[in-house]
Amino acid sequence: xxxxxxxxxxxxxxxxxxxxxxxxxxxxxxxxxxxxxxxxxxxxxxxxxxxxxxxxxxxxxxxxxxxxxxxxxxxxxxxxxxxxxxxxxxxxxxxxxxxxxxxxxxxxxxxxxxxxxxxxxxxxxxxxxxxxxxxxxxxxxxxxxxxxxxxxxxxxxxxxxxxxxxxxxxxxxxxxxxxxxxxxxxxxxxxxxxxxxxxxxxxxxxxxxxxxxxxxxxxxxxxxxxxxxxxxxxxxxxxxxxxxxxxxxxxxxxxxxxxxxxxxxxxxxxxxxxxxxxxxxxxxxxxxxxxxxxxxxxxxxxxxxxxxxxxxxxxxxxxxxxxxxxxxxxxxxxxx
Amino acid sequence: xxxxxxxxxxxxxxxxxxxxxxxxxxxxxxxxxxxxxxxxxxxxxxxxxxxxxxxxxxxxxxxxxxxxxxxxxxxxxxxxxxxxxxxxxxxxxxxxxxxxxxxxxxxxxxxxxxxxxxxxxxxxxxxxxxxxxxxxxxxxxxxxxxxxxxxxxxxxxxxxxxxxxxxxxxxxxxxxxxxxxxxxxxxxxxxxxxxxxxxxxxxxxxxxxxxxxxxxxxxxxxxxxxxxxxxxxxxxxxxxxxxxxxxxxxxxxxxxxxxxxxxxxxxxxxxxxxxxxxxxxxxxxxxxxxxxxxxxxxxxxxxxxxxxxxxxxxxxxxxxxxxxxxxxxxxxxxxx
DNA sequence: CTGAAAGCGCTAACAA
DNA sequence: TTGTTAGCGCTTTCAG
Numbered sequence: 001x002x003x004x005x006x007x008x009x010x011x012x013x014x015x016x017x018x019x020x021x022x023x024x025x026x027x028x029x030x031x032x033x034x035x036x037x038x039x040x041x042x043x044x045x046x047x048x049x050x051x052x053x054x055x056x057x058x059x060x061x062x063x064x065x066x067x068x069x070x071x072x073x074x075x076x077x078x079x080x081x082x083x084x085x086x087x088x089x090x091x092x093x094x095x096x097x098x099x100x101x102x103x104x105x106x107x108x109x110x111x112x113x114x115x116x117x118x119x120x121x122x123x124x125x126x127x128x129x130x131x132x133x134x135x136x137x138x139x140x141x142x143x144x145x146x147x148x149x150x151x152x153x154x155x156x157x158x159x160x161x162x163x164x165x166x167x168x169x170x171x172x173x174x175x176x177x178x179x180x181x182x183x184x185x186x187x188x189x190x191x192x193x194x195x196x197x198x199x200x201x202x203x204x205x206x207x208x209x210x211x212x213x214x215x216x217x218x219x220x221x222x223x224x225x226x227x228x229x230x231x232x233x234x235x236x237x238x239x240x241x242x243x244x245x246x247x248x249x250x251x252x253x254x255x256x257x258x259x260x261x262x263x264x265x266x267x268x269x270x271x272x273x274x275x276x277x278x279x280x281x282x283x284x285x286x287x288x289x290x291x292x293x294x295x296x297x298x299x300x301x302x303x304x305x306x307x308x309x310x311x312x313x314x315x316x317x318x319x320x321x322x323x324x325x326x327x328x329x330x331x332x333x334x335x336x
Numbered sequence: 337x338x339x340x341x342x343x344x345x346x347x348x349x350x351x352x353x354x355x356x357x358x359x360x361x362x363x364x365x366x367x368x369x370x371x372x373x374x375x376x377x378x379x380x381x382x383x384x385x386x387x388x389x390x391x392x393x394x395x396x397x398x399x400x401x402x403x404x405x406x407x408x409x410x411x412x413x414x415x416x417x418x419x420x421x422x423x424x425x426x427x428x429x430x431x432x433x434x435x436x437x438x439x440x441x442x443x444x445x446x447x448x449x450x451x452x453x454x455x456x457x458x459x460x461x462x463x464x465x466x467x468x469x470x471x472x473x474x475x476x477x478x479x480x481x482x483x484x485x486x487x488x489x490x491x492x493x494x495x496x497x498x499x500x501x502x503x504x505x506x507x508x509x510x511x512x513x514x515x516x517x518x519x520x521x522x523x524x525x526x527x528x529x530x531x532x533x534x535x536x537x538x539x540x541x542x543x544x545x546x547x548x549x550x551x552x553x554x555x556x557x558x559x560x561x562x563x564x565x566x567x568x569x570x571x572x573x574x575x576x577x578x579x580x581x582x583x584x585x586x587x588x589x590x591x592x593x594x595x596x597x598x599x600x601x602x603x604x605x606x607x608x609x610x611x612x613x614x615x616x617x618x619x620x621x622x623x624x625x626x627x628x629x630x631x632x633x634x635x636x637x638x639x640x641x642x643x644x645x646x647x648x649x650x651x652x653x654x655x656x657x658x659x660x661x662x663x664x665x666x667x668x669x670x671x672x
Numbered sequence: 673c674t675g676a677a678a679g680c681g682c683t684a685a686c687a688a
Numbered sequence: 689t690t691g692t693t694a695g696c697g698c699t700t701t702c703a704g
Binding site: 015016017018019022029030031034053055056057058059 | 673674675676677679680681682
């Protein structure tokens with residue numbers, strides 16, 4: 001650990017630690033001359049204050065936690081960028097935790113936060129998360145929490161999401177307009193808020209356009225790629241397979257393309273595909289992919305900003321804040 | 337911040353804080369019965385020890401820093417996964433910092449580490465980094481540093497890389513074997529270790545196969561997408577444009593595909609393309625992309641393991657450890 | 673304008 | 689087996 005302490009500075013300068021401490025935070029009760037001398041020595045000795053001593057004393061860590069299901073997904077990568085940008089700007093540090101879509105891991109990560117390790121939390125819940133006690137627990141301790149993208153409805157706090165319902169509707173409607181008669185929605189969870197909202201939008205579009213929801217209208221995928229491959233292959237092997245697919249998350253797209261390739265199905269002739277995705281390579285896929293793109297960076301940024309507001313204004317309590325940033329439809333060849 | 341402290345526990349149980357502290361770490365000098373009572377109350381009150389108090393006292397933070405150029409790149413996303421997996425396993429926390437390829441940002445981030453905020457550092461340097469004083473400075477303070485992927489040669493410490501020279505050679509040779517007569521290497525920096533090693537491998541392959549290095553044999557790209565687009569477009573607009581391209585990093589691939597599309601150049605007929613990339617969508621690009629894939633997850637894992645070794649064994653000093661994990665060539669249609 | 677002193681919550685030597 | 693004590697480095701009253 002570091003060696004230069006405030007005590008050493010004080011000793012060298014024949015000042016008290018209190019005076020040095022005040023000089024360091026540019027207190028008005030310290031003379032210009034003293035401040036100058038202090039800063040000079042600080043530069044000379046390369047002094048950097050011990051953050052843990054100060055955290056202990058001030059009961060603030062200037063650190064936030066970002067809890068994510070995973071990071072190998074363009075959405076979360078972009079969101080981290082947005083979060084980190086705001087944090088760096090505000091002088092905060094960012095601890096990152098991955099749940100790998102595992103609820104009990106999420107619980108134990110959250111439990112640690114009761115220690116006061118972080119001043120605030122940004123979280124996108126795991127696909128397994130169906131209740132939010134572990135989150136309420138830390139809130140009770142006065143630690144603000146902001147959800148982004150994947151929220152937990154029952155927890156009352158700020159949420160930054162995108163217009164999932166409308167996007168599901170738009171996706172389905174786009175396929176309908178392009179002539180699809182039988183559209184399947186590939187879900188990733190029957191409990192996750194975003195998956196369900198997107199699905200509801202999809203259902204509404206079907207109803208509005210007098211299309212019945214077939215039994216294989218929704219296929220639930222998992223965290224296991226091999227399983228998903230088989231489920232989708234199974235679906236598409238059928239003689240009257242769907243002629244339209246909506247992938248609710250990015251990673252399912254690649255599986256869909258593989259299945260179609262392996263079954264010799266042409267996209268978009270045999271089946272049209274649209275995906276919720278932030279893949280920067282969507283445009284150069286074979287065929288180029290029609291996407292619903294979420295404003296990932298902006299969502300991260302907005303969530304972080306909300307959190308820092310709560311952190312910096314006293315008596316600022318996060319309640320029902322609900323920021324909804326719109327996704328956009330990018331029409332490409334996979335739905336031609 | 338948290339409210340239950342060790343003092344409160346001690347008070348409730350009519351014990352001294354020292355005893356409770358020892359009971360919590362399962363010290364042999366505490367009776368079974370006392371330990372039981374302590375744990376009971378711990379569970380009841382949901383006590384979690386204050387990490388900052390303990391860090392201050394023990395001069396250890398159980399936290400490492402991961403410093404990256406960016407995160408919206410499959411390589412770094414996968415590497416974070418590897419790092420986080422090891423850290424979570426060892427009970428360490430992970431602070432993440434992005435330099436956005438900016439050297440002075442990297443410096444100020446490193447400077448903060450002199451405070452003792454972290455016990456160790458994993459870093460992949462920015463493209464602008466040409467010297468390592470800021471890194472040596474923290475090392476001098478006894479904080480171990482492990483480089484991964486993008487190293488700083490002059491700093492003596494452990495490094496985890498992939499076989500960049502050989503990969504550059506393999507990439508060029510692959511294009512030569514496939515009949516390319518004029519191959520251009522798209523670099524991202526003339527100082528970055530990985531970019532140069534890959535380039536040297538490329539040059540060696542040309543020499544070995546009696547091909548001369550043309551003036552436009554290497555094109556230096558930047559961090560600016562528009563600039564890169566123009567540079568590559570310029571290169572490819574020429575009548576005798578190269579018939580083979582090596583993209584030294586993932587993000588350049590997408591630009592290359594766009595340029596070719598805009599200039600109506602067919603890949604691989606008019607120009608063959610190979611890229612250093614971890615894109616999971618490489619297989620479903622149009623055309624599917626031949627890649628040199630780095631073992632990103634494994635590199636993150638290896639770097640983290642090395643660091644934790646240094647952290648946990650006393651008197652363990654990182655010196656010339658040099659782990660080289662091989663990349664693999666995946667031949668696909670873009671070089672057919 | 674500067675100094676003295678208490679204490680944030682925890683650990684670890686030493687005493688009992 | 690348990691208790692006492694002295695800090696880790698810093699902030700912040702309160703006095704001078």
